[in-house]
Amino acid sequence: MSDVGVPPRPFQIGIAGLSYQIQLYERSNLAQETGAALHLAPNCYGILQRFGVLAESFEANPINGIAGYDGKGKQDFKLDLSKSLSIWQHTWLLAHRVSFHEELKRKVLSPDGEGTPATATVTLEDGSSYTGDLSVTRRIVCGFGMKPFGSGKSAFRFMVPVSQIRENPVTEALVTRDGYMTMFLGDDRRLVMYPCSNNTTMNFVAIHPSELSASKGEGWNRDASKEVLLDVYNSFGPVVRALLDMADSSALRVWTLLDMDRIPTWHKGRLVLLGDAAHPILPHQGQGAAMAIEDAASLCALLPRGTTASDIPERLALYERVRDERAHKVQTLTRLAGMDLNDANRGNFTIMEFMKYSFEHDEWHNSTRALRELLWTRNGPVHRRAPLFFGPTPSPHQDHYGRPISDRDSRFTTYTVRFRTSATYLKTLFPTPEFSFFSPGTVAEASFRCTELRNLAWLGKGGYKYLGLWVHGVQYTRKDGSKVHGSFLVVLLGSLADPVISGREVLGMPKLFADIEIKKAESSARVECSWGGQRFLHLQLDGLQEAAENRAEPEADPQASFGPHVFRKPKEAGTLFYRYVPAVGKPGEADAAYAVLVREGGGGEATRAVKKIYLGQDCQFEFTVGDWSSLPTLHHVAVCLSEIPIYGIVAIRAEDGVGHDDFINTERIE
Structure with a gap:
C-alpha cells in the first residue's frame, strides 16, 4: 500500500488496481462497431x-x-x-x-x-x-x-x-x-x-x-x-x-x-x-x-x-x-x-x-x-531545495584567499555505464521547458558515472568520490531562439562535504552528500551509495579488460532518421545544469535560477588526461528506495532514480588518468 496521496510505482498497478469499487455504465454493447x-x-x-x-x-x-x-x-x-x-x-x-x-x-x-x-x-x-x-x-x-x-x-x-x-x-x-x-x-x-x-x-x-x-x-x-x-x-x-x-x-x-x-x-x-x-x-x-x-x-x-x-x-x-x-x-x-x-x-x-x-x-x-x-506545495509555499550554493569556500579553483591551487599531480578513476532509457521520463527531470532533447522520439541515452579523485592539493592531498546522472543529447533554447547542446547533469552525489559545498556555491552544480564506496577486483568494480548506513544504489561492472587503444566514449545523441528527415547530432558544447538559489524569507521564490554550461576542454593546470581505458561486458543496477525515516534527505532522489527504466546498455567503461575537470570554463548560458 502506498503512502497516502503518493502515486504507486509505475507498472505495479493493474487496470483494476485502484482501491475503489467501479461501476460501468455503457449505452453501447460494443459489438455493433463492425465498421470501424x-x-x-x-x-x-x-x-x-x-x-x-x-x-x-x-x-x-x-x-x-x-x-x-x-x-x-x-x-x-x-x-x-x-x-x-x-x-x-x-x-x-x-x-x-x-x-x-x-x-x-x-x-x-x-x-x-x-x-x-x-x-x-x-x-x-x-x-x-x-x-x-x-x-x-x-x-x-x-x-x-x-x-x-x-x-x-x-x-x-x-x-x-x-x-x-x-x-x-x-x-x-x-x-x-x-x-x-x-x-x-x-x-x-x-x-x-x-x-x-x-x-x-x-x-x-x-x-x-x-x-x-x-x-x-x-x-x-x-x-x-x-x-x-x-x-x-x-x-x-x-x-x-x-x-x-x-x-x-x-x-x-x-x-x-x-x-x-x-x-x-x-x-x-x-x-x-x-x-x-x-x-x-x-x-x-x-x-x-x-x-x-x-x-x-x-x-x-x-x-x-x-x-x-x-x-x-x-x-x-x-x-x-x-x-x-x-x-x-x-x-x-x-x-x-x-x-x-x-x-x-x-x-x-x-x-x-x-x-x-x-x-x-x-x-x-x-x-x-x-x-x-501539487503535494509538495499543497500546504502553502515551501523552500525549494535543489542542489544549491551556500557561500564562498576554498575550491579546486582557489584557496581561501583566492590564490590559484595547482592539482596537476592529482589522480582519478572513473566508472561509466551508459544506457538507453525513456525520454518521456527523463523530461520530467528537466527544470524548465527550455531544456529538451534534440532528436525526436521517446528513447534517449543517459549515463551513471562515478569518479574517485586522489591526491588533491586543495583537500590536503586527500580525495573524495562522486556519482552523477548525465542525460545525453540535450539542448537549451535561449530567449533569442539559439540553442546550446550538451549532456544535462541531473544530480551529483559527493562523499565529502567540502567539495559538495564548493561545487554548489562556486559553480551552482546539483550536488548532494552521500556515502560512496568503491570496491575493485581484477576485472570488476562495485559502486555503492548510502546514507547513514542505508544503501540506496548498487552498481556492478563486470568483465573489465584494458582496451588496446584509447577509444573515445560513444557519441551522445547519434543521428536519427524519420522517413526522409534526418536529425544529425550537433556539436556539444559541454555539460549543462541548472542553478537555483532560494530567496531568504520568501518560500517558493528564487534569488537566482538559470542554466549553466561547463564548456569542454578545461584549460587549467589540472586538465583531465586519460591514461588507460577498460571496457566492460556486463553490469547490474540495484535500487533500494527505503522511506523518509531511513533516507531522510535523499528519499526523493532515490525514488526518482529507481524509476528510470533501463532499455539496454550502450557502453561500460573505466578510465584511469591524471588531473581532473577544473571547471574554469563554467558560465551562465544567458
Missing part, C-alpha cells in the same frame, strides 16, 4: 502496455508506412516507417475497435490483479436501475451552451477483407506490403484505408462534405447508401471506384463528424468529463482514442490509492490544468490536417509537426509529476 478501426499511436499504446493491455491479445498490427495519392490514383508520396519507428519507445498500432473494446472490458472485469474488479451492470440488488445521458452530464458541468456541432464533413465507414483487395488486379498493388495506410486526396474529399486484425481486414473512412450524403436518418451514425457512396466519389479514378465497389451495402454506415468549441471547465465538484465529452477530436490524424486514453491515464495517476473524498475536487482541478492545453492543441492540429486541399486557410501544416507533438508524450509520467508538485 482505430489508431493506437505510441503515446497511446505506451499507456495501454503500462496497464497490461497488449497488442497481441486483440490482433492489432503495426503501421509500417503511409502512401498518398491524388483522386485519379497518381502517387504523391510514400513514407516508409518500418525503420523510423525505432525512435519511438512504443509501437504505432492499427486495431479493430470491437476487438479492442472487448479486451478493455475483459481487463476491467477480470478478478486478476490488485483491487476489486469493476461492476458491469446497471441493475442493482433492489431491482432499481440507472440510466444516463452524456449530454446531460456535460450540461451539468458546462451549462447549456456547450453542444457538438457538425464540422461540415461526414464519413462513410466500412471494412473489406484484405484478401478481396489482393485478388482484384485493379487494387492488388495497394496491399503488396502489410501495415500501410493509404490515402486518396481530392480537393474537398478523401478516402483513407488502413489494415487491422493482423493485416486481414482493411478499414475504410471516406470523408466528404456532409450535404453530399445527407438523408432523412437521425443521429451521428446512420445506415448509408452504396449508390450515394459511389456517386460522391464518381470523379475519382478506377482504383478508388474498385475499392468502394467492394463495400458491403448491409454494413455501410455514414458518420457525421462532430466538433465542439473549447469548454470553459472540465469538472464540477466530483463530476468530471473526459474524452469526446470534453474535446471531440476529428478523425483526420487518428488521435481521438489516444486523447481519451490519455485522459483516463491522467485521472488514474492523479487519484492513486489513499486519495480521500475531500481530495477529489482539488485533483480534478489539477486534471483539467494538466490536460486542457494538450488536448485542445491536438484538436486544433487535427482540424488543420482535415482542411480541404484547396482551402486558402490551410496553412503550412506538416504531418511531422503533428507526430512529434503527439507521440513525444507520456501522460502517466506527466500527470505523476504534476501530482508530486
Whole structure:
C-alpha cells in the first residue's frame, strides 16, 4: 500500500488496481462497431502496455508506412516507417475497435490483479436501475451552451477483407506490403484505408462534405447508401471506384463528424468529463482514442490509492490544468490536417509537426509529476531545495584567499555505464521547458558515472568520490531562439562535504552528500551509495579488460532518421545544469535560477588526461528506495532514480588518468 496521496510505482498497478469499487455504465454493447478501426499511436499504446493491455491479445498490427495519392490514383508520396519507428519507445498500432473494446472490458472485469474488479451492470440488488445521458452530464458541468456541432464533413465507414483487395488486379498493388495506410486526396474529399486484425481486414473512412450524403436518418451514425457512396466519389479514378465497389451495402454506415468549441471547465465538484465529452477530436490524424486514453491515464495517476473524498475536487482541478492545453492543441492540429486541399486557410501544416507533438508524450509520467508538485506545495509555499550554493569556500579553483591551487599531480578513476532509457521520463527531470532533447522520439541515452579523485592539493592531498546522472543529447533554447547542446547533469552525489559545498556555491552544480564506496577486483568494480548506513544504489561492472587503444566514449545523441528527415547530432558544447538559489524569507521564490554550461576542454593546470581505458561486458543496477525515516534527505532522489527504466546498455567503461575537470570554463548560458 502506498503512502497516502503518493502515486504507486509505475507498472505495479493493474487496470483494476485502484482501491475503489467501479461501476460501468455503457449505452453501447460494443459489438455493433463492425465498421470501424482505430489508431493506437505510441503515446497511446505506451499507456495501454503500462496497464497490461497488449497488442497481441486483440490482433492489432503495426503501421509500417503511409502512401498518398491524388483522386485519379497518381502517387504523391510514400513514407516508409518500418525503420523510423525505432525512435519511438512504443509501437504505432492499427486495431479493430470491437476487438479492442472487448479486451478493455475483459481487463476491467477480470478478478486478476490488485483491487476489486469493476461492476458491469446497471441493475442493482433492489431491482432499481440507472440510466444516463452524456449530454446531460456535460450540461451539468458546462451549462447549456456547450453542444457538438457538425464540422461540415461526414464519413462513410466500412471494412473489406484484405484478401478481396489482393485478388482484384485493379487494387492488388495497394496491399503488396502489410501495415500501410493509404490515402486518396481530392480537393474537398478523401478516402483513407488502413489494415487491422493482423493485416486481414482493411478499414475504410471516406470523408466528404456532409450535404453530399445527407438523408432523412437521425443521429451521428446512420445506415448509408452504396449508390450515394459511389456517386460522391464518381470523379475519382478506377482504383478508388474498385475499392468502394467492394463495400458491403448491409454494413455501410455514414458518420457525421462532430466538433465542439473549447469548454470553459472540465469538472464540477466530483463530476468530471473526459474524452469526446470534453474535446471531440476529428478523425483526420487518428488521435481521438489516444486523447481519451490519455485522459483516463491522467485521472488514474492523479487519484492513486489513499486519495480521500475531500481530495477529489482539488485533483480534478489539477486534471483539467494538466490536460486542457494538450488536448485542445491536438484538436486544433487535427482540424488543420482535415482542411480541404484547396482551402486558402490551410496553412503550412506538416504531418511531422503533428507526430512529434503527439507521440513525444507520456501522460502517466506527466500527470505523476504534476501530482508530486501539487503535494509538495499543497500546504502553502515551501523552500525549494535543489542542489544549491551556500557561500564562498576554498575550491579546486582557489584557496581561501583566492590564490590559484595547482592539482596537476592529482589522480582519478572513473566508472561509466551508459544506457538507453525513456525520454518521456527523463523530461520530467528537466527544470524548465527550455531544456529538451534534440532528436525526436521517446528513447534517449543517459549515463551513471562515478569518479574517485586522489591526491588533491586543495583537500590536503586527500580525495573524495562522486556519482552523477548525465542525460545525453540535450539542448537549451535561449530567449533569442539559439540553442546550446550538451549532456544535462541531473544530480551529483559527493562523499565529502567540502567539495559538495564548493561545487554548489562556486559553480551552482546539483550536488548532494552521500556515502560512496568503491570496491575493485581484477576485472570488476562495485559502486555503492548510502546514507547513514542505508544503501540506496548498487552498481556492478563486470568483465573489465584494458582496451588496446584509447577509444573515445560513444557519441551522445547519434543521428536519427524519420522517413526522409534526418536529425544529425550537433556539436556539444559541454555539460549543462541548472542553478537555483532560494530567496531568504520568501518560500517558493528564487534569488537566482538559470542554466549553466561547463564548456569542454578545461584549460587549467589540472586538465583531465586519460591514461588507460577498460571496457566492460556486463553490469547490474540495484535500487533500494527505503522511506523518509531511513533516507531522510535523499528519499526523493532515490525514488526518482529507481524509476528510470533501463532499455539496454550502450557502453561500460573505466578510465584511469591524471588531473581532473577544473571547471574554469563554467558560465551562465544567458
